[in-house]
Amino acid sequence: MPTCRHCSSTYPREQFIHGNGPMTQVCVRCAVDKGLVSKDDAVNMYDSGLGSARLQVLARRYSIFLYIPLLWTLWIMVIKDVQPWGLYFLLVLLALTLLTPIWFIYRGGQYSGDLARLTPAYDRPEGH
Numbered sequence: 189m190p191t192c193r194h195c196s197s198t199y200p201r202e203q204f205i206h207g208n209g210p211m212t213q214v215c216v217r218c219a220v221d222k223g224l225v226s227k228d229d230a231v232n233m234y235d236s237g238l239g240s241a242r243l244q245v246l247a248r249r250y251s252i253f254l255y256i257p258l259l260w261t262l263w264i265m266v267i268k269d270v271q272p273w274g275l276y277f278l279l280v281l282l283a284l285t286l287l288t289p290i291w292f293i294y295r296g297g298q299y300s301g302d303l304a305r306l307t308p309a310y311d312r313p314e315g316h
């Protein structure tokens with residue numbers, strides 16, 4: 189993946205503008221900031237609304253991997269010694285931990301579809 193000359197960020201090729209000289213290796217966000225392309229021409233730019241919608245989809249997909257260690261920590265620190273809820277919570281936690289990878293794989297298609305829906309239609313120029 190190429191690196192932008194101005195902001196030094198690495199993006200996929202689709203996130204760069206097409207051109208020579210000052211327009212070489214410039215990401216679309218820097219190009220709009222520096223006036224190299226107008227915002228209307230930058231169809232491949234993720235504006236703040238689209239960016240946050242994409243982040244929300246991403247967070248929904250991966251947040252379960254934050255919750256599971258949190259719940260295990262909660263169980264170890266608080267509920268483990270409480271009878272009988274410690275055991276019940278352990279069983280639920282085990283089921284959740286074992287089902288999460290299956291659920292993650294199962295929802296992969298939905299995630300790809302959501303991200304594709306939130307990706308602007310943009311044809312990369314020839315040779316770029």
Ligand SMILES: [Zn+2]
Nearest residue numbers: 192195215218
């Ligand atoms: Zn840049």
